[in-house]
């Protein structure tokens with residue numbers, strides 16, 4: 559699908575990967591709806607797009623609520639006339655205390671934002687795309703959600719693994735509705751989420767600064783480039799693209815389900 563003159567919505571567009579993807583899609587000629595709970599960050603992304611001559615609008619939306627998820631898609635339709643591209647990117651990490659020792663109140667939001675938010679956004683996105691005769695959805699998973707798991711954070715891994723298999727299960731929409739759903743599984747991306755306390759740490763010693771450098775974090779623009787790849791390559795559906803720290807990309811094999819289970 560070409561990106562020029564399409565309407566795109568990016569959740570979590572006020573920071574990190576979502577901001578980079580919003581800017582890139584606008585540069586490619588899409589009108590971009592930036593959805594976020596972070597109003598300052600979201601409006602800042604819109605300002606950056608507009609100052610580069612692009613078209614964008616901000617909507618405050620919490621992806622975990624069906625009302626907000628439906629309203630952000632309605633906003634795209636009212637503002638730019640429809641929806642062709644959806645990047646379900648909003649996500650969170652939980653605090654330093656982890657499952658099974660942390661209180662459920664600390665880890666439940668991870669499932670709510672990272673998995674429920676993606677499923678809700680996709681549902682309303684599909685409904686809007688059907689009205690346009692097709693579209694493309696790119697969900698945000700993580701390397702933590704692939705088959706080897708992520709022992710430091712089992713709940714985050716569960717949320718992202720859920721996104722990978724949810725996405726794979728929607729592959730048949732390509733043939734039934736001309737809607738392609740794919741997801742991205744990055745390693746460590748250089749964003750506020752990953753940096754967390756790292757800048758403060760880097761200032762503490764030369765050794766710490768070197769260690770951070772050695773993480774070889776992926777620039778968020780590289781992830782935006784994978785979003786563009788998924789939109790423009792009409793053959794891809796139900797796929798998970800792994801992006802390693804070394805920036806190499808690879809389609810990750812999802813379970814080899816029997817053909818009759820795959821529905822195509």
Ligand SMILES: NC(=O)c1ccc[n+]([C@@H]2O[C@H](COP(=O)([O-])OP(=O)(O)OC[C@H]3O[C@@H](n4cnc5c(N)ncnc54)[C@H](O)[C@@H]3O)[C@@H](O)[C@H]2O)c1
Pocket residue numbers: 569570571572573574575576593594595596599619620621622647648649650651671672675698699700701743744745746747748749750751752
């Ligand atoms: N940074 C990494 O290393 C990395 C690696 C793999 C996957 N990811 C995933 O990439 C996505 C983007 O992460 P990032 O690193 O850019 O993080 P970030 O913290 O820089 O940005 C996340 C954005 O999501 C928004 N958000 C959070 N909860 C929300 C909600 N309920 N409704 C709407 N918006 C909400 C935040 O306000 C923020 O603007 C996440 O899904 C994350 O899990 C990140």
